[in-house]
Amino acid sequence: MSNQDRNSRRRFLRQIGATSLLAVASPLASLAAKENAEERMLHYEKKISTGDKIRLGVIGFGIQGHYDLQTALKVPGVELAGICDLYTGRLENAKELFGKELFTTRNYKELLDKKDIDAVIIATTDCWHARITKDALAKGKAVYCEKPMVYKISEGPEVIAAQRKSGKVLQVGSQRVSSIGLAKAKELLAAGEIGKLNMVNAVYDRQSSIGAWQYTIPKDANAATTDWDRFIEVTEKMAYDSKKFFWWRAFKEVGTGVAGDLFIHLLSGTHFITNSKGPHTIYSTGQFSYWKDGRNMPDVMSGVMQYADTPEHPAFQLTLQVNFVSGTGGQEIIRFVGSEGVMEVHGNDIAIRHSIMPEAPGFGGYDSVFTFSKAMQQEMQKEYDAKWTAAQRRSPRKEDINFKAPDGYDEHLDHFTHFFDAIRTGKPVVEDAVFGFRAAAPALSCNESYFQKKVITWDPLNMKLV
Secondary structure, X not given: OOHHHHHHHHHHHHHHOHHHHHHHHOOOOOHXXXXXXXXXXXXXXXXXXXXXXXXXXXXXXXXXXXXXXXXXXXXXXXXXXXXXXXXXXXXXXXXXXXXXXXXXXXXXXXXXXXXXXXXXXXXXXXXXXXXXXXXXXXXXXXEEEOOOOOOOHHHHHHHHHHHHHHOOOEEEOOHHHHOHHHHHHHHHHHOOOOOOEEEEEEEEEOOOOOOOOOOOOOOOOOOOXXXXXXXXXXXXXXXXXXXXXXXXXXXXXXXXXXXXXXXXXXXXXXXXXXXXXXXXXXXXXXEOOOOOOOOOOOXXXXXXXXXXXXXXXXXXXXXXXXXXXXXXOOEEEEEEEEOOEEEEEEOOEEEEEEXXXXXXXXXXXXXXXXXXXXXXXXXXXXXXXXXXXXXXXXXOOOOOEEEOOOXXXXXXXXXXXXXXXXXXXXXXXXXXXXXXXXXXXXXXXXXXXXXHOOOEEEEOOOOEEX
């Protein structure tokens, strides 16, 4: 291998192998992370043979489909073999980007029939995820399916069964679960840095029209250019509506709203960090505060979930929040609250602040003791002083922790690298069908709770509604 090629691969590994920089970024880094990065470096310094190449198809070439493909092609040995989308303008865009010879189609089954495609990215409207995933697995393709893995809870067991029957790799696209930031948070929580966990507050706010899904609709949009009849094959019959095609997240007939778009990220991250299988009770509420544009999914939504005491974690309560007209300007944070401190996860950056109660119980100050007789106050003060030392009365001090991911780190690239590594080596993916369903079901239950105005009970172990 030439020095130029070797340097190129090392530059690539500084992007995907930022796990190798974890030790530099924090003295608390695990040796396993460094070993994994070194193993990956050896793997990618080999010349990519024909057998190692992965031919990729994309089904759904909208915003996320573009970003997913752009990231996937950064992984060595991955080649584009075809793109499917219902809107003709996106197929034209695909040929403009990748050449006139690129295979394009409006029928995803034609793409799945191609023998030279090894894996597919499914970045379609939510209502199509399960059907295309099952069809792709049946055709022997590895699948990277955008979140949520399913549109309906009832679809989850079918997708899990299809993956197991096919033996092919299936990874769900909540890329944060592959991040070094969440890996570090998981490590710190397990080490007891914030004591015993009791609450998680998770927020994903936005404040922009694009953030609220008011995407630009092309001037030539109509029932013919979007293949509307095919689009609604898996839904109820509906008259053509350009908003439902291009702003689909905002409509329950085809999308899953803030729960399927953003709650799912917060749930995936929380489950990864805590090793949780999911909550047992779910309640949510929402409102239409600002984006009154015909949508039928709320633009402000909150959820409360209760997690039971399990071998993986103590009992804790999770609160979820999405606000599409947030005066904060937008924020994404998961805050883990424990008996000895709080851990805040901002993207891939982590801050831990400690607050530890003293061993001695409180006495005096804002306390009822001053309301007693002077004789009683003096007697009880004397007893307290004799029982508890000055050290026992003070709050123990513990050094705070800050972790910052290396500049330029990209968890999206790490997530795709894990996906392609799994195809090549047989190693398990970070977010398989079971993990994906255990995150999707509570998120979708928030919609059920909102519309039905009731508490939803979920069995996280057996993955079914109660």
